[in-house]
Amino acid sequence: MTTSVLARVAADPAAPLHAGVTAPGGYGKTTLLRQLTDAYRGAGMTVTGPWPPRTADPGHVLLIDDAHLLTAQQLDDLRAHAEHPDARIVVAHRPWPRRPELLRLLEALRRGGPAITLTTLTPIEIARHLSAPSDDLVAWVAAQTAGIPRYVTRLAEALAGAGAGPRQVPVAALAPFAAELDELDPAVRTLLLAVEAGAGLSFDLVAAVLDDDADVAELVDAGRATGMLAADGTLVPLARRAIAALGPISQRIDVRQRLAALQMARGGPVLPLVRPLLRVGAAPGLVPGAAGSGLGHVYEAAGEEALGDDPALAAELFAAAAGAGRTTGSRRALATALAGDLDHASRLTDQVLTAGTPQQRAEAAYVAATVLAHRGQTAQAVRLYEWAGTDVANGFAAVGLIAVGRLTDAQRLIQPDDTAARPPTSLSAAATLMARGTAESVTGAPAAALSTLVQAATLIDPAGPAVLLPDSPAAAGALLAMHCTELDVADTLLTRAEHRGTGGALLATRHHLLRSWVLLLRGRLTDVEQRLPATTTAATAAQGRDDLLASALRVGLARRNGDLVGLRSAWPDACQALIGQPVELFNLLPLGELAVAAARLGDSHRVAGHLADADRLLADLGDPPVWSVLPHWYRLQAAILADDRDTARRHAAHLDTARPAGTWAAAFADAATVWLDVLDGVADPESVVAAARTLSLAGLAWDGARLAGQAAIRTSDRRAMALLLDSARNMQDRGTRPDPGQQLLSAREREVGALVLAGMTYKQIADRLYLSAKTVEHHMARIRQRLGCSDRHELLSRLRELIGEPEVSA
Template sequence: MTTSVLARVTADPAAPLHACVGAPGGHGKTALLRQLTDAYRSAGASVAGPWPPRHPAADQVLLIDDAHLLTPQQLDELREHAERPDARIVVAHRPWPRRPELLRLIEVLRRGGPAITLPALTPAQVAEHLSAPTDELVAWVIAQTSGIARYVTRLADALPPAGPGSPPHVPVAALAPFAAEFDELDASVRTLLLAVEAGAGLSFDLVAAVLDHDANVAELVDAGRATGMLAADGTLVPLARRAIAALAPISQRIDVRQRLAALQMARGGPVLPLVRPLLRVAAAPGLVPGAAGSGLGHVYEAAGEEALGDDPALAAELFAAAAGAGRTTASRRALATALAGDLDHASRLTDQVLAAGTPEQRAEAAYVAATVLAHRGQTAQAVRLHEWAGTDVANGFAAVGLIAVGRLADAQRLIRPDDTTGRPPTSLSAAATLMARGTAESVTGSPATALSSLVQAATLIDPVGPAALLPDSPAAAGALLALHCTELDVADTLLTRAEHRSTGGALLATRHHLLRSWVLLLRGRLAEVEQRLPATAEATAAQGRDDLFAAALRVALARRNGDLVGLRSAWPDACQALIGQPVELFNLLPLGELAVAAARLGELHRVAGHLADADRLLAELGDPPAWTVLLHWYRLQAAILADDQQTARRYAALLDGGRSAGPYAAAFADAAAVWLEVLTGQADPEAVVAASRTLSLAGLTWDAARLAGQAAIRTSDRKAMALLLDSARAMQDRGTRADSPAVTTGQQLLSAREREVGALVLAGMTYKQIADRLYLSAKTVEHHMARIRQRLGCADRHELLSRLRELLGDPEATP
């Protein structure tokens, strides 16, 4: 439309022209009038504008801007001039205010043709304003300005030259011109824009709350839209929003938020959007200058409660702001800080509240402090604070902790029967009680009953999600019990759901991630564990028990991969983590793994004290099979690696004595008996395959493959060796790479003899030892290895051994 009117004037400047241009501020009305002025003057016409002359000549061109600001008399005079058939007049105006005189003038002008519209600039037009346009920069400018011509020019002129790959940002120079425009607005329109910037949108009742009661909100909204800052959908143009937030007096912004918050809190609405812009959490924590001590303390506190579940770090900042405004929120701030994962700061805050808080605040602070201690692995100390807190939730978790340190009788006194509680249960208190019962059942009853209670507790806690501060989750406790009983599918399901629901927030995210990695480890899916290790290392700083699980996981992965260098590298950190952790029921899994690694490295003395503590703990709990069987299996493996047959026989006997506990216990007992036969060279290959298969069906494919592989290495019967190697490989494939075409193809490249040679090389035998075992010459063994390297495309011995471990598994070397 603008192009066509300019073309008409250029083609015939003497022809009559009646036109009106209506658009909000900044859309280019003035720029169009300047272009028309240049066109007429270049044709020799007399032009008057942007203000109307008192008595315009009949042949004078009138190009009038901001007609909405003219007096009724001026508008009537322009209408009289426009009624002349030969008049040349263009009037630009904003859509508000709509005076009757202006409407009559517009009606006359529209008889000469349709109104001229000024749409947002197109991407091509925006690109013309930029010195070095790119598609990304053009899109960003449009997003900031909504394509409004004035704002595009303002932003484009202020943008500095962009460096390679540097994201654009809004310069202060692009915001400065808004200050004068904002000051020129009517006070009510300014308040409206401040209300929209605060989050009121075009909700008339919210806007009315910050205006005088007799204000016409609908008219003010029209006035706001006419400025160009307020879009038709009730949102501020992003550049204008930034300018109002940066340039509007903070006292006015706070006053608006106080009024809006009073209405929102009165009707139970959210207040977080109102106060979030007053925080500068990302750059420097705290409030923007002028926002502290502003009378918004109760609003900051309410906003902190709203943010607690989704963004505890923000909630902590809001509780701090509330405290600065005189509210007593120290215990809530400690809770939010702990949920955000900053245990050190949370501990300092709880100490302050425990020393000087009210009884209610001290109870909450005690719970937070107990949770901090639990995450650091100091369960006994955590129990004391949980008991002191005295709530149903705290008592439930205290009972779990008491069982974990061997005090079953004390725990049972805290577990309330359903029909005697004096307070209505919440989801969290019911979950904590069920978790305590499930933990108690794991040492006094059947694992199936205990798992049922723990799964129910995990389901109960689902709705709470990340908003609950937990010393541990039912999912983690249930997964650990399931791991000990080789119910790996149950463990994985519990942990997957806990991760999906963000149970316990950031504080438990690392624990759930680590335990899922342990599930994969026991399944023998080592490549997947290795892929998850970077995420494990980069997760929220490991605290106490998480550090132990992470360090033991790295040790376990290196040992299972036959990576002696990696094992020695990971061992010092694992020892350091172990030293800082007292033995409890829920860390027996990493302790068992470290015991095997210690035997592999000849450093059993480093775990001897912890293993003795574990024996005492389990004895105090009555040696519950659900928790003892897997540890006995680990200690059997450690004895085998240490070539301590007497100790191996002892733990094999213990496993046999506990076989009645369930199928998992029987599987371990059978495998232990076969191991003893393997060590003495008397193993029946069929019995080895059967025991290995039982372990594999229990999910322990790596242990199954190792048993079959070790039996293959120790037999001199070539037929039995081939059977056992095939069995080991099949179990390895089942657990790790059943769906991997690359592995299947690699195995097909090797002959049966080459697989035998490769397995013995992985076991640490020399070419001469392999030759003696297989009744070959050393030269023939060397020839087989050269063929293997060629077929697998390996450049050096290190790559060759890694590829063989991938294809054949790694029968761990024994003394």
């Protein structure tokens, strides 16, 4: 329509023209009038406007802008002029206000000519405004401006001035809005501020914010006429940014305060309204505390809304509520702990414990106990849980008591359902089930204990990250499952907990580490290595017990890969993590791994005290098989590495005693017996293969392969060696990346290298492998060349790193 009007004027400028141009602000009405002015003046015509004289010359062209602002008399004069058939008059105006005089003028114009309605720009038109248009840039500009010409021009010019960069709105694109906001009618500006705050076009909310008898529907029309408010009641994104950045701060705060109070009264959400006040409340020029005055209860409600999704924001909101006079110290401590800042949470709980109300002190005690639990100080955590006295705290206290060996005390805290003093919640029920499952793991069958812990995990799942937990039922269940080789159960529990975000940021690290442990036990070393970057990041932020898990995981990976250099590198951090951690039921797994590594490095004194504590702990609990079998297996491996036959036999005897506990326990017992036979050189190959396969079927493929491989090195029977080596290879997980030795050396070269490390001469190796001594010598020459070794000492060192030194000589 715009193009046709300009073309009509260019074709016959003397022809009569009656036109009304309607559009909100920014749509190009003034631009069109300028183009018409240029066209008429170029044809020698006299143009009058924007304000016409009282009696316009019939021969003049009248081009009138912002007709909605003219007086009634001016509009009547224009109507009188428009009624001349030969008049040339174009009147531009916004769709509001719709005054009677303006409507009569428009009616007169429609009788003599077209009504022109301006629209937004198309993508092709937007592209013409950009210096380097691309499809994604055009789409982004269209989204920010809604295609409104004035806003497109502003953003395009600002982008050109800012140069190429990320899709961010430059400040220069917002600056022109400042004057426009100042010129708005105060009621319209309040309406736009309310919409920006989140009120939308809820007429009752807006009316309450205006606090007068204004016609909200009329104000909405006025807002749309500015161009900032879209037809659907939302603000054009560029305008919304400008209002947020340039709107009068005191008025923005006042509007949000009013809206938040109204939402609170009607039980609606207040977080979207309150969140920006945390930023504007500290703006220069504000009276201190002005943003929070009288809004403490609103900040507190917003904090509760944010707690599950953004605990760090919730902590800020609780702090703001405290600044406005509310007592929110315990809630702030809870939010801070959920956000992962345990140090700050601990300081906050100390303040509440000394000065809070009984209910606040109970909550603070719960938070303080949870902080201690994450740091591995379970015994101290139990005292605070017991002092808190809630059903939830009692449940977790019972778990902690069992973890430190105090089963009888724990059983007194586990209440039967029919005697519960308070109505149960999902959290208290989950805590009670977790305590019962942990108790059952010590006193009953692993299957029953696992079932109870799975039920507890199911109960806690819906809460996701919104609850503060000392540990999750999924983590406890996974550790129990790993101890009895139910690795599929462990992985399922942890996967679901990770997906649900159970326990928030605090437990995310623990769940990630425990899943990596499942992979480590399976022998899927490649998968563990792929998770190492995230594991390293998790370990950096880990607290206490999780730092121990992470350090022991790296030690275990290096040991299984035969990476002596990596093992030595990881060992100091592991020792440091171990020093600060008392022994408890849930850290026996990493302790066992460190015991084996210590024996490998000849550093067993580093773990001796902790191992003695572990023996006492298990004895206090009655040596429950489900928790004691795997530690004895680890201790057996450590004794083998240290060539301590008596200690190896003692742990094998423990494993044999636990055999009736289940097929998993019998698998360890059979493997232990075979290991002793291997060390004594009397192992039957078929028995070795059977024991190794049983371990592999239980999920411990690496342990099974290692047993078969070590037996192969020690046998002098070629046929038995081939059987054992084939069995070891078949047990390796197909998804496991070959270790460094397998990447560099062939299978035969690894066999030769392993026998060299076992102390055999070339002739002995030749006899063992049915080769000639010359062939063995050729193999060693190729190994030296592939490994780049200059002398025998370096060669042996590299072979130990790649293959792993045999535990005992042949």
